[in-house]
Amino acid sequence: MTLIVQKYGGTSVGTPERIGAVADRVINYCRRGHQVVVVVSAMSGETDRLLGLAQQITASPDPREQDMLLATGEQVTIALLTMALQQRGQAARSYTGPQVPIRTDSAYSKARIAAIDADRVRADLTAGHVVVVAGFQGVDEHGHITTLGRGGSDTTAVALATALQADECQIFTDVDGVYTTDPRVVSEARRLARITFEEMLEMASLGSKVLQIRAVEFAGKYNIPLRVLSSFTEGEGTLITYEEDHAVEHALITGIAFNRDETQLTILGVEDRPGVASAILGPIAEANIDVDMIVQNSAHDGTTDFTFTVQRNDYKAALEIVRAIGVRLGAREVKGDDKIVKISLVGVGMRTHAGIASRMFATLAREGINIRMISTSEIKISVVVDQKYLELGVRVLHEAFGLEQEAA
Amino acid sequence: MTLIVQKYGGTSVGTPERIGAVADRVINYCRRGHQVVVVVSAMSGETDRLLGLAQQITASPDPREQDMLLATGEQVTIALLTMALQQRGQAARSYTGPQVPIRTDSAYSKARIAAIDADRVRADLTAGHVVVVAGFQGVDEHGHITTLGRGGSDTTAVALATALQADECQIFTDVDGVYTTDPRVVSEARRLARITFEEMLEMASLGSKVLQIRAVEFAGKYNIPLRVLSSFTEGEGTLITYEEDHAVEHALITGIAFNRDETQLTILGVEDRPGVASAILGPIAEANIDVDMIVQNSAHDGTTDFTFTVQRNDYKAALEIVRAIGVRLGAREVKGDDKIVKISLVGVGMRTHAGIASRMFATLAREGINIRMISTSEIKISVVVDQKYLELGVRVLHEAFGLEQEAA
Numbered sequence: 001m002t003l004i005v006q007k008y009g010g011t012s013v014g015t016p017e018r019i020g021a022v023a024d025r026v027i028n029y030c031r032r033g034h035q036v037v038v039v040v041s042a043m044s045g046e047t048d049r050l051l052g053l054a055q056q057i058t059a060s061p062d063p064r065e066q067d068m069l070l071a072t073g074e075q076v077t078i079a080l081l082t083m084a085l086q087q088r089g090q091a092a093r094s095y096t097g098p099q100v101p102i103r104t105d106s107a108y109s110k111a112r113i114a115a116i117d118a119d120r121v122r123a124d125l126t127a128g129h130v131v132v133v134a135g136f137q138g139v140d141e142h143g144h145i146t147t148l149g150r151g152g153s154d155t156t157a158v159a160l161a162t163a164l165q166a167d168e169c170q171i172f173t174d175v176d177g178v179y180t181t182d183p184r185v186v187s188e189a190r191r192l193a194r195i196t197f198e199e200m201l202e203m204a205s206l207g208s209k210v211l212q213i214r215a216v217e218f219a220g221k222y223n224i225p226l227r228v229l230s231s232f233t234e235g236e237g238t239l240i241t242y243e244e245d246h247a248v249e250h251a252l253i254t255g256i257a258f259n260r261d262e263t264q265l266t267i268l269g270v271e272d273r274p275g276v277a278s279a280i281l282g283p284i285a286e287a288n289i290d291v292d293m294i295v296q297n298s299a300h301d302g303t304t305d306f307t308f309t310v311q312r313n314d315y316k317a318a319l320e321i322v323r324a325i326g327v328r329l330g331a332r333e334v335k336g337d338d339k340i341v342k343i344s345l346v347g348v349g350m351r352t353h354a355g356i357a358s359r360m361f362a363t364l365a366r367e368g369i370n371i372r373m374i375s376t377s378e379i380k381i382s383v384v385v386d387q388k389y390l391e392l393g394v395r396v397l398h399e400a401f402g403l404e405q406e407a408a
Numbered sequence: 409m410t411l412i413v414q415k416y417g418g419t420s421v422g423t424p425e426r427i428g429a430v431a432d433r434v435i436n437y438c439r440r441g442h443q444v445v446v447v448v449s450a451m452s453g454e455t456d457r458l459l460g461l462a463q464q465i466t467a468s469p470d471p472r473e474q475d476m477l478l479a480t481g482e483q484v485t486i487a488l489l490t491m492a493l494q495q496r497g498q499a500a501r502s503y504t505g506p507q508v509p510i511r512t513d514s515a516y517s518k519a520r521i522a523a524i525d526a527d528r529v530r531a532d533l534t535a536g537h538v539v540v541v542a543g544f545q546g547v548d549e550h551g552h553i554t555t556l557g558r559g560g561s562d563t564t565a566v567a568l569a570t571a572l573q574a575d576e577c578q579i580f581t582d583v584d585g586v587y588t589t590d591p592r593v594v595s596e597a598r599r600l601a602r603i604t605f606e607e608m609l610e611m612a613s614l615g616s617k618v619l620q621i622r623a624v625e626f627a628g629k630y631n632i633p634l635r636v637l638s639s640f641t642e643g644e645g646t647l648i649t650y651e652e653d654h655a656v657e658h659a660l661i662t663g664i665a666f667n668r669d670e671t672q673l674t675i676l677g678v679e680d681r682p683g684v685a686s687a688i689l690g691p692i693a694e695a696n697i698d699v700d701m702i703v704q705n706s707a708h709d710g711t712t713d714f715t716f717t718v719q720r721n722d723y724k725a726a727l728e729i730v731r732a733i734g735v736r737l738g739a740r741e742v743k744g745d746d747k748i749v750k751i752s753l754v755g756v757g758m759r760t761h762a763g764i765a766s767r768m769f770a771t772l773a774r775e776g777i778n779i780r781m782i783s784t785s786e787i788k789i790s791v792v793v794d795q796k797y798l799e800l801g802v803r804v805l806h807e808a809f810g811l812e813q814e815a816a
Contacts (some may be wrong), residue, residue, distance in 0.1 A: 016464035069487035079477035
């Protein structure tokens with residue numbers, strides 16, 4: 001007998017009929033002798049409905065109250081799915097995040113899981129129950145309800161799989177696996193049978209919406225085999241494992257990720273001295289805004305330009321903060337741009353092959369696409385370009401690196 | 409400074425606009441120097457929407473899961489109302505029943521409040537917050553979410569008022585007070601400025617939908633002044649107090665209540681011996697079904713007939729149980745009737761005046777209305793009649809006892 005944690009997203013549980021289909025799928029796993037824990041999101045549309053109600057009351061809802069509001073979404077789903085399982089003769093029991101409990105810090109709307117006490121879930125599994133847990137939510141040390149932010153249900157699933165030492169964590173989505181890039185942008189995009197945690201991390205963090213980044217981090221850290229599958233079709237999906245576990249596909253790169261959700265902030269002409277970076281990023285971090293790319297260029301006149309990117313929904317707040325910092329530091333100018341996009345090549349093969357970066361830049365240059373920022377890591381190269389070049393850039397890179405073909 | 413607990417029902421918080429109006433009303437009380445705790449129900453229609461989702465999954469939802477589902481209704485409202493208060497510059501904080509915590513027994517869908525730990529609410533009040541609490545729900549000793557059953561928000565409000573030793577508990581509804589009878593049935597029905605707890609208890613238990621019976625019991629037991637007011641209009645409403653607190657209106661009866669929600673069960677011809685009543689009612693109580701009226705008639709042949717009433721939603725279950733008991737006791741026949749209605753005269757004046765019952769029976773007889781069951785208490789007389797006689801019966805009694813006129 002193996003223990004599986006499954007996660008079904010909002011589309012998979014979008015209607016009572018679909019909830020019934022999920023129940024059937026879960027019971028199939030039970031019949032094959034598995035113990036199953038199911039993590040679910042809010043029914044698709046529900047979170048937006050709730051946010052819409054809040055917006056009718058106030059333009060800027062208090063984060064604690066917004067979490068209180070949104071946490072109801074998953075609570076509805078766990079109750080309905082548990083009813084559907086019971087209706088089919090399968091013993092089952094639902095728990096909200098606070099009930100498990102899934103303990104988090106107090107960063108409302110983007111809380112991080114601190115610890116999970118899985119005793120209760122384990123006891124129910126032993127008693128023959130399917131345990132249905134609300135994703136996306138937890139409880140802080142004062143008993144306040146928190147949410148992990150959108151997509152946090154993946155993290156809940158992986159964290160539960162870790163706490164329960166599950167054999168596999170299965171993420172059911174509306175796609176049948178991880179692709180070399182978004183098939184809506186490049187029709188030749190190909191499903192990957194396997195991908196390493198590191199690659200998946202880069203793909204996810206760069207905007208592949210398949211999996212939430214923290215979920216992949218968690219799974220990688222605790223070595224929980226993670227599988228992305230479709231809720232609507234049969235298939236093996238994409239297995240995410242350690243590199244050493246599988247015969248590496250000898251491709252230079254594995255996939256191309258892109259992210260429309262970033263915006264750029266620039267401070268021009270500040271005094272080039274130690275501490276300037278932290279003077280700029282300190283207040284940003286204090287405001288709980290995550291920074292992605294950071295580039296600093298020193299001029300020869302003793303001043304420096306500093307550019308970084310933040311998520312779109314932090315753009316306004318970040319711009320305000322940076323403007324205040326600009327004044328304090330005597331900057332020549334502060335600029336913001338929310339019409340940018342990031343495109344990244346990802347692949348563990350990159351480590352052992354030189355020339356990837358130059359081939360990437362040459363490919364983009366040939367199409368007249370200007371590169372505004374560059375950032376590299378061991379297994380990825382990212383560039384920021386104007387929004388309008390997104391589709392073209394991804395398409396030409398997909399072709400240039402032969403991603404439409406299976407690796408030799 | 410006084411401490412007021414206010415409760416707003418589903419209609420009062422039915423839309424974001426109405427929630428805004430409730431926030432305005434609450435802030436008016438705060439400005440007058442009161443500390444305010446607000447208990448709210450689910451937005452009107454929400455409970456039915458959730459039950460509808462459940463019904464699409466299963467005809468008989470598990471009670472635990474149904475409570476899990478329904479508890480989300482009030483949770484949405486507390487978040488929205490708190491946002492509305494904050495939006496207007498009033499510090500406020502929301503709590504679900506389990507967060508307060510409001511501790512209940514484990515009788516899902518009709519749990520009873522066992523204890524309230526009000527420390528958290530008190531601390532927030534002292535800190536200048538309006539505290540917004542989800543009505544209708546609590547948590548059992550195992551941490552499972554429970555609901556108090558429909559209308560339970562009134563009980564939550566009164567129980568909180570008791571735990572906080574509040575100065576007044578105000579129940580805001582869509583009516584402007586307690587009437588001598590339902591104005592939709594008798595247009596001459598008159599609003600009462602005051603009513604005693606005992607009378608209100610009888611009125612509520614007999615189907616006056618204004619207040620939930622357990623709320624009145626609670627308030628009476630702990631002597632919390634209770635006031636019924638309209639959320640939509642200004643006015644004094646109806647104050648519910650101890651008899652000695654007010655100049656008794658020297659009316660014979662205070663009001664006429666009726667209940668369409670009862671059904672009748674009869675076991676005919678069982679052996680007339682000690683213990684037969686408990687043999688019948690024991691299994692009913694074990695199934696957590698409340699019994700209202702009970703009548704037993706002994707025949708001269710050593711057998712007895714036993715009739716009692718239960719709420720409409722318990723009718724099917726009760727009938728099944730009674731059929732089984734009938735077989736076990738060798739009853740001649742078991743009958744059920746769900747086409748009945750109960751009409752009751754209520755008034756503390758009844759204690760000191762004879763002849764009320766005979767005038768009641770004579771009034772009904774004059775209209776050809778057959779009485780099927782009679783039950784009396786110190787301050788009420790109830791009769792069960794055929795459903796079709798409801799309006800006629802109430803109308804002629806309202807007139808016969810001069811209820812349309814103010815008491816002398």
